Amino acid sequence: MNQSVVLEKGAVPRREGVPRLPARMLLAAVPVLSLGVLGCVPALVLALYRGTRADWLAALLxxxxxxxxxxxxxxxxxxxxxxxFLLDLTLLALSTVGAAGHVLLARGAGKGRGE
Known part of the structure; x- marks a missing residue:
């Protein structure tokens, strides 16, 4: 039986896909400009935007x-x-390049390319 589901007042349906390229480029600039200090911010924004399990795991990581x-x-x-020194360099690279690369290369769920 397929019954229609009524959304509660104020409920927002989950967004599909990823933000457009200019928004992703701005998000990717955050960890680079902050030298990795704000490396988790773009992943958290993407997880809040799309809400998939993979996005939340990436944000957690x-x-x-x-x-x-x-x-x-x-x-x-x-x-x-x-x-x-090697550990410091690895963590710095993951926090800057890894975070920026994650946002730029994120794809829509079940879709080909992000655009």
Whole structure:
């Protein structure tokens, strides 16, 4: 039996697809301009916009990377070499390039290309 579902007053249906390219480019600029400090913001905006499980998992992952990078900054000395430096560099790259790349390469659910 297929019964129609009545939306409650004020309920907003979930959006399909991804934001247009100019909006995604602005979102991708946030982690680059903030040098990774705000790396989780574009993924959170995309997760709030689309609301899919994959978007929320990506937002969770990038938030964890940003938090780990903040702890890495706070707990390591200024002049670091070796493994600590490599970890810092990896977290910085994931927080900036990874976050920007995620927003630019995000695709619509079940669709081909995002545009």
């Amino acid at each position: 990038l938030t964890a990377v940003s938090v780990a990078w903040c702890f890495q900054i706070a707990l390591t000395p200024v002049e670091t070499t070796g493994g600590a």
